[in-house]
Amino acid sequence: MSALDKKLLRDLRRLWVQTLAIALVLACGVATLILAVGSYRSLEETRAAYYERYRFAHLFATATRAPERLEDEVRRLPGVAAAEARIQESAILDVPGMPEPASGFVISLPDVGASTLNRLYLKSGRLPSSTRVGEIAVTYGFASAHSLTPGSSLSAIIHGKRRALKIVGIVQSPEFVYALGPGELVPDDRRFAVMWMSKRELEAITDRKGAFNNLSILLLRNARPEPIKKSVDALLRPFGGTGAYERRDQISHAFLDGELDQLAAMARVIPPVFLFVSAFLINMILSRLVALEREQIGLLKALGYTNWTIAWHYIKFVLTITLVGCLIGAAAGTWLGRGMTELYGAFFSFPFLIFTSDLDVYIIAASVSAVAAVGGALKAVIEAVRLAPAVAMRPPAPTSYRKSMAARLGLTRVFSQLSVMALRHVARRPVRAGLMAFGTSLAVALLVAAMFAGPSINFMIDTIFFQADRQDATISFSEAKGQDALLAVSKMPGVLTAEGFRSVAVRITHGQRSRRLGITGKTAGAHLSRVLDLDLNPVIVPQHGLAVSERVAQILKLKRGDKVVVDLLEEGGRTVEVHVSQIIQSYLGLSVFMDLRALNRLVGQGPRLSGAHVEVDTSKLNLLYAAIKSTPALSSIALQTHSRKKFRETVEQNILISTTVYIILAVIISFGVIYNGARIQFSERARELASLRVLGFTQMEVSRVLLIELLIIIAAAQPLGWLSGYGLTWLIVQGFANDQFRIPLVVEPGTLATASLIVCSTALVSAFIVHLRVARLDLIRVLKTRD
Numbered sequence: 001m002s003a004l005d006k007k008l009l010r011d012l013r014r015l016w017v018q019t020l021a022i023a024l025v026l027a028c029g030v031a032t033l034i035l036a037v038g039s040y041r042s043l044e045e046t047r048a049a050y051y052e053r054y055r056f057a058h059l060f061a062t063a064t065r066a067p068e069r070l071e072d073e074v075r076r077l078p079g080v081a082a083a084e085a086r087i088q089e090s091a092i093l094d095v096p097g098m099p100e101p102a103s104g105f106v107i108s109l110p111d112v113g114a115s116t117l118n119r120l121y122l123k124s125g126r127l128p129s130s131t132r133v134g135e136i137a138v139t140y141g142f143a144s145a146h147s148l149t150p151g152s153s154l155s156a157i158i159h160g161k162r163r164a165l166k167i168v169g170i171v172q173s174p175e176f177v178y179a180l181g182p183g184e185l186v187p188d189d190r191r192f193a194v195m196w197m198s199k200r201e202l203e204a205i206t207d208r209k210g211a212f213n214n215l216s217i218l219l220l221r222n223a224r225p226e227p228i229k230k231s232v233d234a235l236l237r238p239f240g241g242t243g244a245y246e247r248r249d250q251i252s253h254a255f256l257d258g259e260l261d262q263l264a265a266m267a268r269v270i271p272p273v274f275l276f277v278s279a280f281l282i283n284m285i286l287s288r289l290v291a292l293e294r295e296q297i298g299l300l301k302a303l304g305y306t307n308w309t310i311a312w313h314y315i316k317f318v319l320t321i322t323l324v325g326c327l328i329g330a331a332a333g334t335w336l337g338r339g340m341t342e343l344y345g346a347f348f349s350f351p352f353l354i355f356t357s358d359l360d361v362y363i364i365a366a367s368v369s370a371v372a373a374v375g376g377a378l379k380a381v382i383e384a385v386r387l388a389p390a391v392a393m394r395p396p397a398p399t400s401y402r403k404s405m406a407a408r409l410g411l412t413r414v415f416s417q418l419s420v421m422a423l424r425h426v427a428r429r430p431v432r433a434g435l436m437a438f439g440t441s442l443a444v445a446l447l448v449a450a451m452f453a454g455p456s457i458n459f460m461i462d463t464i465f466f467q468a469d470r471q472d473a474t475i476s477f478s479e480a481k482g483q484d485a486l487l488a489v490s491k492m493p494g495v496l497t498a499e500g501f502r503s504v505a506v507r508i509t510h511g512q513r514s515r516r517l518g519i520t521g522k523t524a525g526a527h528l529s530r531v532l533d534l535d536l537n538p539v540i541v542p543q544h545g546l547a548v549s550e551r552v553a554q555i556l557k558l559k560r561g562d563k564v565v566v567d568l569l570e571e572g573g574r575t576v577e578v579h580v581s582q583i584i585q586s587y588l589g590l591s592v593f594m595d596l597r598a599l600n601r602l603v604g605q606g607p608r609l610s611g612a613h614v615e616v617d618t619s620k621l622n623l624l625y626a627a628i629k630s631t632p633a634l635s636s637i638a639l640q641t642h643s644r645k646k647f648r649e650t651v652e653q654n655i656l657i658s659t660t661v662y663i664i665l666a667v668i669i670s671f672g673v674i675y676n677g678a679r680i681q682f683s684e685r686a687r688e689l690a691s692l693r694v695l696g697f698t699q700m701e702v703s704r705v706l707l708i709e710l711l712i713i714i715a716a717a718q719p720l721g722w723l724s725g726y727g728l729t730w731l732i733v734q735g736f737a738n739d740q741f742r743i744p745l746v747v748e749p750g751t752l753a754t755a756s757l758i759v760c761s762t763a764l765v766s767a768f769i770v771h772l773r774v775a776r777l778d779l780i781r782v783l784k785t786r787d
Contacts, residue, residue, distance in 0.1 A: 004305075004313045011289065012320060018679055021672040022281045023325035026373065028665045029274030030329025030365045031336060036267035037364075038337035040260060041356045043344055047177070047256055049354055054119040055082070056174035057216035058247055059225060061232050062088075064240025065211045074215065077231050079223030084116045085212035087202045090182075090478060090635035091156045092628065093193060095146055099622055101629050103181050103636035104193035106136075106158055107214075108202040117216045118175045120196065121351040125150030125169035130198035137169035137196045141179060141189035141349055156195075159206045160478065160632030171196065172351045178255040179349060183474045183638025185464075185588065185647040187347075191639075217244075242505045243569040245516050256348065258738035265735025269728065273446060275369065277439050277669055278325070279376030281676050282318055284432065286380035290314070294387065301389040311381050318377040319370065326366045333365070336661075343657075347650075426712055433709075436677045437716040440759065443670035444721025447755035448747060449728045450662030453655045456746040457648075460587050463536060463744070465644050468586075471499070471528040471613035475628070478635040480608040485633070489612045492627050494620030499526045500609040502599055507567040508592070510556040516569075517552065519592045521599030529613045531593050532585050541595045545581030549591040551742065553583050568603060576602060587742045663758065670759045674710065675766040681706055682770055689774060703771045710770075714763050718756045725755065 012019055050056070071085040086108045093102040109115060111130035120127065120137065128135035138148065148154075152167045173194065181192030203209050217232070219225060229244040236244075247253045290297070300310060338355055345353045426433045475489060480502065490498040502521040507514060522529065522541050530538040531547055541547055548558060558564070562580045567573070584591070600607050616624060628637055682689070692702045726747055733745045 004300075004309070005316075008313065008317055008320070011317060015285070015289075018285055018676050019321050020324075021668075021675055022278060022285065023321050023328060024668050025274055025281060025672040026278040026322060026325030026369055027329035027332060028668055029271045029278060029372075030326050030369055031333035032274065032665070033267060033271040033365045033368070034330060034333025034361055035336045035340060036263050036270070037361050038333065038355070038357060039340040039344070040263040040267065041358065041361070042337065042341045042354060043256070043263070043348075044260060045356050046341075046344075046350055046352070046354045050174050050177070050350060050352070054121060054174045055117050055218060056247075057084075057117045058219040059217040059229060059232070059244050060246075060250060061215040061217070061236055061244040062242050063213050063215070063236045065208060065213060066215075066236055066239035066241070068210050068212060070235050070239075071212070071215070073235060074217060074232060077228055079220050079228050080217055081220045081223075082116050082218040084118070084216050086214050086216070087199065087206055087208055087212055088214040089159050089202065089206050090476075091158045091195070092634055092636065094155045094157075094629045096154065098146070098190070100191070100625050100639060100642070101637055102142075102191045102193060103638070104142075104156070104195055106156070106195045106197060106202060108199035109137075109196050111198055111200050117218055118173060120171040120173055123170045123172060123351070125167070127169050127171075128197050128201075129168075130200045133201060134164055134166050135168045135197065136165045137171045138167050139176060139179060139189075139194045139349070140170050140172050141187070142193035143167070143170045145189040157629070157632055157634070158202075161205055162630075162632070163205065165195070165197075172349050175250075176252055177348050177350060178252040180251055180255070181638070182476060182636040184643055186650045188642065188646045191642060215244075237573055240570060243507060243516060243567075249516055254738075255740055258740050259344075259348075261738055262736045265732065269731050269735060270446075271368075273442050273728075274665070274669065275372040277442055277673060278369070279372045280435055280439050281672055282321065282373050282376040283379060284435070284680060285676055286314060286318065286377045287383070289317075290380050290384045297384055297387050298389045301387070307385040311385050314377065314381050314384060315374060318373050322366075322370050322373045326362075326369055329365065329369075330362055423708070423712070426709055432677075433713055433716075436673060437713045437720060439673035440670055440714060440717035440763075441721035441724050443666045443673070443759050443762075444717060444755050445724035445728045446662055446666040446669065447758055448722065448725025448751055449732055450659050450666070451751045451754060452725075452729045452745075452747050453651075453658070453743070455748045455751060456743050457651050457655065459744055459746045461644060461648060463532070463585075464587060465640060467530070467536060467538070468532050469529050469613075469640065472616040472618075472640055473614050473624075474529075474611060474638040474640075475614060475634055476611035476636045476638075477609065478633055480610055481633070483607050483609065485609055486612055489614060492614075492631075493623035494617040495614050495624065496617055497528060497615040498612045499523055499528050499614075500596070500612050501529065502596060502608055503610045504599065504603060505569040506592075507569060508552075508556065509565040509567070510558055510562060513556045515552070515555055515590070517590050517592050519546070519566075519594050519599060521594050521596035523596050526613075528615055534583060534585050536585055539582065539584070541593050542581035543595045543598060545579045545594075547582040547584050547593040548580055549584055549586035549589075551586070551737075551739065552590050552592060553580075555590070555739075559583070566602075574604065578602070587744060588740070590739055666755075666758065667762050670762040671766055674714070674763045675769065677713065678706060678710055678766055678770040679773075681709060682773060699771075699775050703774045706770055706774070707767055710763060710767055714760060717759070721755065721759070722752050725752070 066085070068085055071083055074080060074083040088108070089106045091104045091106050093104050095102055109128060123140050125137070127137055143149070148167055150168050150170065153165065154167070155162060155164050176194050179187050179189070179192060179194060181188060184192065215232070215236070217228070219228065225246055232244040233241060248257065297310060334357055337357070341353055341355045344350070477485060483500070486498055486500040489495060500523060504519050504521070505516070506519050507516050522531065524540060524543070531541055533539045534550065546564070553559065556564070558580050560580055560583060563577055564580065565575060566578050567575050584593070594602070628634055689702050689705065692705070693699070729747060730745060733743055736743060
């Protein structure tokens, strides 16, 4: 081992607390990068493998009643690898032991052989037989929520007919990885099920012998979907086709895409914060080390060591810290990544999980960390290389002091001499003090970004459930019905108020931009389900034109007054031109609203309703549930109270996990910055502090010189951290926004206060450690040391 390597080990041993603090900050950056990228790849790899093994379709289409012969015509289209026609029907379920009705879908299975597409993963039992009546396979999540096993029974209303059903299999499907029920915000396995039964039986129930209403299509590799969609639409349009759509518009896949986008945003936003702080801390500690070792550097050069050898010595010091940080970060990131992947397994319905720990992720994380660390050390290394031997072996020129403007005006008289010393030292090194304040502010910013989610979600829940959709339940009809259906709903037990609505599938085109959406028609003056403007004030849906959500306006580049082309994908397939009357706010989905009467005129087939929003007397809920379970014309019911409770439970669990992780990371940052800064100040001023002790000042008075400096820096960091936190939060909100879900940006004063309190508490711990070092100061040794 060379003499310089021995010196390197000695320096690391002497500065182990400071170097460990830097390594931990660096480890946070490495861990978050590996966590985000590893989780992203794991989720994407799991999804890709699941889709491929179980042949998840690329295109989907629906119709009212299409003849089976069209299946063969679709298969013969250029670019189509496989196609499967089936029947899909909504159902209301009566589950033993659950008073409220559950909603679900029933999907047909081939009578002979296995499904060509969207194959089922059989967890237990068997698939339904075409020769036995009433057999179904049900999704694993629903079965687990109700402790159902093969052999369990339930009843359901399917196509207006009540059926006794027997579960023979528990399955999972690539089509329902994110099984979202009608009107729900998050999956609720207790209240939503997907069931599969033989095609022969479902044909008889729905009166679709020799016909289908749902089509799945698998494309050949590199096949263009647009020409195939147009051909499919042309084939299905005479039979009530509503337009083919791709995976990106399939609900389960779209939510998975949104989760992947959030992980990508996390990888872009969070790790750079830690890498910047690490670079700053390395620059700070190495600059001080070079300053303390001026004489040694000069002696090494005089003995014949080259500039490169000395530079490499200090770079090795930095790389050693980086290596420790990367090892800790890699271990933590791998552990957290596995935990995150398991959470995804619980939240998304995957039959298996693939956790990828590709070597390139670790290489990228280590390389980025090394570049950041060496970049931070570069200035100090250059200073060491530039020192001439003769200059280096002389003490540095003493600092030139002069009266500041504050001293000339007599403003310093209000402070004690010790306070003036602290203030003068901050003013003497404003750049370093500013960087320390900025580094500390990043810890505040990270905490603000972590804790903003709670108030934002509460604001979002209040807006959705108490300002916009204030109904107790939303009842959907099995098919569009006339106004008499609303009267029937209003007479159901416990219903106080009922407001009808209509939903129509459309494609809206503006210039070169086009999107498959749904227009919801609302009655004028509706007070249960309301539309909110951009300031979240309730507004009346305009009698003419469309009210589109801000997200839709962004996607299609719309503003008030623009004209759009609306292709009606059902009810005759007309194409009309409509203008945009209003831009509104909506945090969920892609919302487009229209006055109900205007929508009925637009469709041109008379007044129709798709369902009703109802206000309910809670004391009569069980009577209402019983009535819904026995009403054949209904397809689903969404209960707002249950939706809100499930949404809050799911979000609060995620917030608790993320907030805990970010608080730990922020504490590491603040401790690393404040402790290293205080230690360097202590080492720079050890001679002054020892002199003050010799002159009779107490330990507390001497410590106060350092503590005042820390107090000034921490106080300056708070407003900067609040601003940085708001900016970081904005970046996170923008990165997490997708077509399904958008979080409002709400940063409350309490969030800022809590973030500052946590950082100040960490600063107190750092200050206490420095105070202990002042108490243990060896006065004789320090005063003998040449500055």
